[in-house]
Amino acid sequence: MSLALHDVIASQRPSGGHLCDRSILVHVDDLLETTSLGGWAEALAGRSVLIVTRSQIAAAASLVELDGVARRLVLMPADHSSEDMTRVIAKADVTAIVTDLEALAPDLVSGPIVRCVPAALKTGAKPSRTETTEWILLTSGTTDGPKLVVHTLASLSGAIQPSRGCEDLPVWGTFYDTRRFGGLQILLRVLIGGGSLALAAPGEPLAALLPRLNMHRITHLSGTPSHWRRVLMSPLAGRIAPRSIRLSGEIVDQGLLDKLSGFYKPETLVHAFASTEAGVVFEVADRLSGFPAALLGRHGSVEIKVEDGSLHVRSPRTAQRYLGGGEPLTKDGWVDTGDLLDHRDDRLYFLGRRGGVINVGGLKVHPEEVEAVINAHPRVLMSRVRGRRSAITGGLVVAEVMARQNPAAGRDRTLEAEILDLCHRSLAPYKVPAQIRLVGSLDVATSGKMVRSNA
């Protein structure tokens, strides 16, 4: 059995450092001797526990307290819908919830609903940490809610280098939600490797976050290309001075790398390839988009290859499986990332995703999920959802809709507005089509499936 997060921090982490948001600052060392769960950790032993909080720090404190105690920890990002939550509870056999939300129905689960606070309270309780806890991360699914991806602390932390003890410890900031893969990587870097982390408070606007990151004197800052484009559009962009910039979660273009390089003149500017399923795969530090072909093959414990045009990964850092059935996550140990590549000269460039999966600012959207919502409108016969390139968010969702009666290309503002309203009520904002086009017909292949192009 590998060490639980609490014990890794206690035995390997250089002391000092904190986690903070707009209103709370918690010293990491204090997390070892205190509780954020009112001393309830032992009541959660062996259970499948859903962590659903507004405060990212409360969630982080709960992870430290419960890894090795709970059988399974399910991390819910901030932008979930209540439908998603019900589905996740069923799929992951959740029997207890850790939360700081007020409005949870008490009959959601059979076991306890434990209140957590981001503050560290003194406790004498020392729950035994003997479980190899499964960490469940959510990623977007097709039509039946999020996919549940099974990791362990070992697979999640495989790319994190232990501190060498001689360098200045970093002060990280991140635009990510630490309940998703990209943000969780940064949180674990700080919890295991040392340093501090400044997080966004729930709903905190960029205009407030940037000056605060400056106040915390962040040295390292991570986000998606879309996050960074947004920063560059802010008059406060010059208020931060990260010496290390990290991008991941979306295709990185050369224009953005050049702009960041010129504007911030960082010592390091790294884009990483990682995904919830494939884990952290590699980092590219040469300030060029794409990655060198020399990265193909085996490097240490990570193997990568291109097969059927897409990037495949085999490493101890990949997730183990999906919960709740569906297709297997790996084949002979390989994860097909679905990211299509173009080989030019000695470099590989990302083209987009197979299967029409749309990447909106680092968040994946399956066309089928959006189509299912649109098709529920009584006047809609069928619809096709696809991606459209955006220089702001990488991709955008657009829909072509065929009406049930007298389908014709053109505009029907009432129907368009009703479909948009339906989507706004059932889908996260990034999944709602930016544009709805009424069409007279949609191509159906001889297989009976709608024709999708990888546009």
Next chain:
Amino acid sequence: MSVRNIILEQFIQVADEQGKQLPIPSDELILLDSSLDSLSFAIIVARLEDALGVDPFSTADELSFPVTFGDFVSLYEQAI
């Protein structure tokens, strides 16, 4: 309709769809203070490409990042 008015119309329309309160945009309005997030901007830029036939964000040789509403409008005025 002038380019400025077409842009203005899209800002108001998208803010409304996203359920955001938008102050009347003046040239000095800082885009990221306008309650519109980057998703809203991406939608505005996509619809303006359909309406005006240009996307100055993806065609410019050097990436530009407008900070104010005035910057945004002049980016389009120059591109057309």
